[in-house]
Each structure stands twice: as structure tokens, then as C-alpha cells.
Amino acid sequence: MSQPSMVAVHQPGDTLLHRLPVGPKLAGLGALSLTIVLVRSAPASLLFLAVALGLALLARVRLPLLLTAARGVLLIALVASLVQGLFYGAGKAVETFVDLLALTLAAVVVTATTPVNAMLDALVRWSGPLRHVGVPPERVALTVGLAVQALPGTVALALETRDAARARGLGRHPRAYLTPFVVRVVARAHETGDALAARGLGDD
Structure with a gap:
């Protein structure tokens, strides 16, 4: 059985994104996500999708992995876009669908270029102050x-x-x-x- 897992999609490589530390990658993902949420327009959504695809190309993420991620979010994106379209029109539906797809692909790029152990080690470091409580x-x-x-x-x-x-x-x-x-x-x-x-x- 095929069970795609975003934790298990790391692809070893030597691209710029592979060499980038965990912190900047997560900060970049957070900034992109916040921008996608705040900027509301269909043309901007297409730009965000282009950015996510460009990052995937830069990281040389395998096409089957991107297609699997897109398939996983497709149902949720369709439902959300239909609801938006029902209340706000076709333009909002397209914007919602493309935004969710862009967010998914950007997240896949981060997980594909970041080893699981590196991600967990970073979380341990950042959570260090919690040890005092x-x-x-x-x-x-x-x-x-x-x-x-x-x-x-x-x-x-x-x-x-x-x-x-x-x-x-x-x-x-x-x-x-x-x-x-x-x-x-x-x-x-x-x-x-x-x-x-x-x-x-x-x-x-």
C-alpha cells in the first residue's frame, strides 16, 4: 500500500536549499505562508504557485513526489474552493485552490530538503527553555x-x-x-x- 508521508520524503542532494539550515527554511516557509494568507488576489495566487514550483525545481524534487503531495491535498482544496466559490464567486474559488496547492508544494520542498533528524534536533534546541518549566x-x-x-x-x-x-x-x-x-x-x-x-x- 502506498502511504505518502511528509516526514519520509527527504531526498538527499547538494542544492542550495539542501545546504540551507533548518531555521531559515522554516522561517521562509512561514513567511511565504503568511504572505499567501494576507495577500488576497487570484493573480498573486498564481505567482505564489510559480514560486513554489520554482523552489521545487531548484531543489530538484522528484515529480512523483510533487504529484503525490498534490493528490493528497486535492480533495481538501476542492471542498474549500467550492465553499468559497459558493459565497464569493469563481475568482475566489480559483484563488483558494491555487493557494492551498502552493502551500502544499512549498511544505514538500522543505521536507524534501531537510533530514528528519535535522528537523527534530532543531526543535529540541528551540524548545530548550521549556526544560526549566x-x-x-x-x-x-x-x-x-x-x-x-x-x-x-x-x-x-x-x-x-x-x-x-x-x-x-x-x-x-x-x-x-x-x-x-x-x-x-x-x-x-x-x-x-x-x-x-x-x-x-x-x-x-
């Missing part, structure tokens, strides 16, 4: 890492469960999709918990 920085990094990993993995499970329901001719029956989806998500959570406990990471 009794919060272990290592657990903060672990929590963030698991959250980032779980989101795209859950999207993958949703897509696979939907496709399986359609293959059985049950695509129009919500229960045929939702029940196995919930079961698989809970099973994934138990597997993660058991793996952490086996490594002593769930102990107080």
Missing part, C-alpha cells in the same frame, strides 16, 4: 514529529479506503468508507503507541 524538549520534538507524520499518513489512509470502497461498488455508501477508515486510523495509532512503548519513549 519541567517540559522535556525531546518530547516536544517527538510530539511535533509524530503530528507532522500522522497528517499525511491519515490522508493516505482516507484515499486508500475510499478507493477500496469504490472498487467494491460501495462508493456512495458513507458507512462503507467511514467505518474501515476509523478502524485503520485507530489501528495505526495503536501501532505507533506500541512502537514507542517498546523503545521506552512512552515512560514517564
Whole structure:
């Protein structure tokens, strides 16, 4: 089964973005995300998408990875754009769809050019002051890492469960999709918990 995970998409390389430290990359992603949210216009959205694609080309991110990321966010983007279009017109719908796609591709570029360990080490360093109030920085990094990993993995499970329901001719029956989806998500959570406990990471 194919289960795309944004944590597991790191592609070793020697591009400028690969050599850039974690901090500037995350700060750049945050700045781009904030700009996309604040600047509301369809032409600007196309510019943001062009920037995200340019960064992907600069980082030499593989096309299958970009297509997988786009597929993962496509359903959410379509629903959000339809809602915007219903209330504000076609222009707003296109803008919303392109904005979400640009954000997704920019995030993929960051994860593709940043090793997981480097990301977690940076989170541990930045969370250092929390140790003084009794919060272990290592657990903060672990929590963030698991959250980032779980989101795209859950999207993958949703897509696979939907496709399986359609293959059985049950695509129009919500229960045929939702029940196995919930079961698989809970099973994934138990597997993660058991793996952490086996490594002593769930102990107080």
C-alpha cells in the first residue's frame, strides 16, 4: 500500500536549499505562508504557485513526489474552493485552490530538503527553555514529529479506503468508507503507541 508521508520524503542532494539550515527554511516557509494568507488576489495566487514550483525545481524534487503531495491535498482544496466559490464567486474559488496547492508544494520542498533528524534536533534546541518549566524538549520534538507524520499518513489512509470502497461498488455508501477508515486510523495509532512503548519513549 502506498502511504505518502511528509516526514519520509527527504531526498538527499547538494542544492542550495539542501545546504540551507533548518531555521531559515522554516522561517521562509512561514513567511511565504503568511504572505499567501494576507495577500488576497487570484493573480498573486498564481505567482505564489510559480514560486513554489520554482523552489521545487531548484531543489530538484522528484515529480512523483510533487504529484503525490498534490493528490493528497486535492480533495481538501476542492471542498474549500467550492465553499468559497459558493459565497464569493469563481475568482475566489480559483484563488483558494491555487493557494492551498502552493502551500502544499512549498511544505514538500522543505521536507524534501531537510533530514528528519535535522528537523527534530532543531526543535529540541528551540524548545530548550521549556526544560526549566519541567517540559522535556525531546518530547516536544517527538510530539511535533509524530503530528507532522500522522497528517499525511491519515490522508493516505482516507484515499486508500475510499478507493477500496469504490472498487467494491460501495462508493456512495458513507458507512462503507467511514467505518474501515476509523478502524485503520485507530489501528495505526495503536501501532505507533506500541512502537514507542517498546523503545521506552512512552515512560514517564
